[in-house]
Amino acid sequence: MKALRRAAKTATTAVALTATLALISTACGTDPNRASNGGGDGKGVTLKIWDFSAEQVDFHKLVAAEYHKQHPDVTIEWRSITQSEYTKTLPLAFQSNQAPDIFYWSDSGTNNMNQLLEQQWIKPLTPSGTVPENFLKRWPAGSFVDGINQSGGKTYGFPFSENLYWGPGYMFVNKKVFGDAGLDVNNPPKTWTDLKNACAAVKEKTKAQCIASPSKGKELQRIWGGLAPGLRNEQFFDLKTGKFSIDDPAAVKTFEFIQDLNKSGYLAPGTNDKDFSRQQFAANQAAIYFDGTWMPSVWKSQGFADDQYVVAPHPNPDSGATGALSRQPDGNKYWISSKSAQQEKAWDFLNWMTEPDGYFVKEYYKAGFGTLAFADNKKLVTDPALLNIMKIAETPGYRVNLPVPVLKCPDLAKSKAYLDATAKRPSGEYEVMVEALVGNKPLQPLAAQLVKERQDIFEKTLKEEAAKGLKVSKDCYTFPDWNYTSDYSLDKYKK
Amino acid sequence: MTATLETPAPPDAGATPPARRRTRRRTPDPNRDQVRGFDKLWVFVFLLPFLLLYLGFTLWPLVATVYYSFFDWDGIGPIDNFVGVGNYGSILNDKLFWLAVVNTLIFAVLNTAIKLPLSLLMAIVLTRKWLKGTKVFRTVFFAPLIIPVAMAGLVFTYLLNPSNGALNALLLDLHIVDQPVDVFANRWSALLVLVLVSIWQIFGQYMIYWMAALQNVPEEVYEAADIDGASEWQKATLITLPMIKPVAVVILLLALVNAMHVFGLVVTLTGGGPGTSTYVVSYFIYQEAFGSVPFSYGYASAAALLFSVIAFVLVTSQGVFVRRAQQLRKEYGV
Secondary structure, eight states: OOOHHHHHHHHHHHHHHHHHHHHHHHHHHHEEEEEEOOOOOOOOOEEEEEEEOOHHHHHHHHHHHHHHOOTTTEEEEEOOOOOHHHHHHHHHHHTTTTOOOOOEEETTTGGGGHHHHHOEEOOOOOOOOOOOHHHHTOOOTSSSSTTTTTTTTEEEEOOBBSSSSSOEEEEEEEEEHHHTTOOOTTTTTOOOHHHHHHHHHHHHSSSSSSEEOOOOOTTHHHHHHHGGGGTSSSSSEEEETTTEOSSHHHHHHHHHHHHHHHHHHHSSOOOOOOOHHHHHHTTTTTTEEEEEETTHHHHTTTOOGGEEEEEEOOOBBBOSOOOOOEHHHOOOOBEEEEHHHSSHHHHHHHHHHHOSSHHHHHHHHHHTOOOOSSOOOOHOOHHHHHHHHHHTTTTSSEEEEEEOOOHHGGGGEEEEEEEEHHHSSSSSSHHHHHHHHHOOOOHHHHHHHHHHHHHHHHHHHHHHHHHTTTOOOOGGGTTTTTTTTTTTOGGGOOO | OOOOOOOOTTTTTTTHHHHHHHHHHSSOOOHHHHHOTHHHHHHHHHHHHHHHHIIIIIHHHHHHHHHHHTTTOSSSSOSOBBBHHHHHHHHHHHHHHHHHHHHEEEEEEEEEEHHHHHHHHHHHHHOOOTTTTTTHHHHHHHHHGGGGGGHHHHHHHHHHHHHTOEEEHHHTTTTOOOOOGGGGGSHHHHHHHHHHHHHHHHHHHHHHHHHHHHHHHHHHHHHHHHHHHHHHHHHHHIHHHHHHHHHHHHHHHHHHHHHHHHOIIIOOOOOOOOTTTTOHHHHHHHHHSSSSOOOHHHHHHHHHHHHHHHHHHHHHHHHHHHHHHHHHHHTOOO
């Protein structure tokens, strides 16, 4: 009897231990690649794509359905994550081996590919690294550049958005509020004084705000992109001198104008995010909103039609523009993840997606999402607001090609100097501007401190890298023969 | 009848000599002796899940944080760039970190200094026998606690928005102000709003703590005081407060430690702004760890540890009071 009881006790203990261990192993043993593999069960392959284009969710569903119809063995799972969360979620996905097969990344501009290679996040578009000639021909000459989207003879990316029309720097004017203020919507402000006068009229004659300008986090970039190009450009690095530049006279003067608008009560009060400001404009609570090429599709998704607003060029200082919006080969945005087990299928999809007369392109333009680098924009764009944006951007000198340091010094592809300098407080420029704006303080001292911190790290790292044998220096970032209002053409690198 | 009241002395308060305490410690625990043989295995089996969770979610992250803090690591690649105490050196010179530390301490002290007396007062009122509808009040005060922090932050963001927020609309309609007030435009007003919203949300929890403490004060003591003709004020100051003092120290400690963890409200209400002026340590760590790519896990780990040390020093400085309080708590039986 005693032995029986002991045996029962032992069995119970064994069951309890087994259950505990099973629970633990279940919790710890998920297969991170399960979703993207999916091919082992004979039902085909699932390709996971991530981006942050919330307004394109329905479009992506259409694309996924069409692709599955044409390629029954492939299912597309296209996920859009809020932009502010995306930059945190994607790295964590890589860290936990749950990265998608294809992902969108545009944070580092022309340095995108180098950064992603450094982080080991990407692999070439095809297993061999080379792409067919008919693929390359979809883009204008000069679109594939070593150090930008090619490296070591392999192609890693492709320009998605073209860079003449696409970008910040447009002024959206609300027809109703302008009308209520007795202003002519067809004659929007052209100079900074015009802008102030229009705001005075809006303030006096309507209950609406004049400019819906978000300022939470780095959202001050919306109005900055609309005013800074009047004097220099919207960048915080001066490629003429090779220095960080939020403290230079042009930047400070632009900021002082924004501060003046704020003091006069022409900026909608509050530290608002972009969605709040966009809604404010679309709800006829603000007369003006500065932003980029993507806005017509954003407002269309919110039910604010293009006949309720007009798009205008950004206003310039009264003495005329001494700068321009920047144009860079930074449209390389979709990448194949290094973690993807479906490189060939991912390539097939991207190849299909970029067919100039394909389903993706047609539907993209039908929805008015913007302008693509691999399609005939003149032929395909039908959205009136987008057409107007194109007309504005085609004005000579509205957007100019910036010099590209990596084309001057190819070793910059391996340099971390610029990344390190901006990694600390990546939104620092906007933080100091917001602090000065709401605190009604001068920008210069705050800006000078930030510039010093950035420049010190930048130059120190360049020197350390040069000492290790890289052919890099501050000179790589310095283009004294360039002026801010004209293109820096490719042939200048050959000198 | 004189109204002189004396705080009832605990049975052996202050009378336990050190030698006696030592003797008591040496007394074998009869329960411990009962756990023998096969039962020991059962004890282990039942403890195992907790031990594993503790190991995985407390001890391991702590050890890992210490380890990471000595590396320049982005959280993704191999951990091979050993920088020694370099991260600590950088943090000590990082003005933003110290601003975050100061803001965190201001928040914690102000938050605690307001919420504890308020919640105690409310708890005293709600434990009065003459008050009707105490359950309703308790529910009302406790309700904000069940609202997620993110939701509370968003609600107040819209309530306080100077463009079309309800508060500003009211102030303007009543002609109290001529221009909308942007409470988030200034460091001090933004911090104050953070404190007040946090108190609004957590108030009920501390009220419940106080109520639990108050309900442990023996009823007979109040009855004796009534016989002696004590007023409500005398009962509160001469009976209630001394009797709940041991628990109060623990509540104070909890309140301070909890307040130092403020994060969600900062994310939703101010985003650390204007500029960086309402950064708190948790938000600083979060921004360092995830704010830019590549991540700075090593730096963030060092910042977390450094602040933990600061918090530890502050908390352990209260340790003397807590130990004394715990002893009193046992002696008072509360």
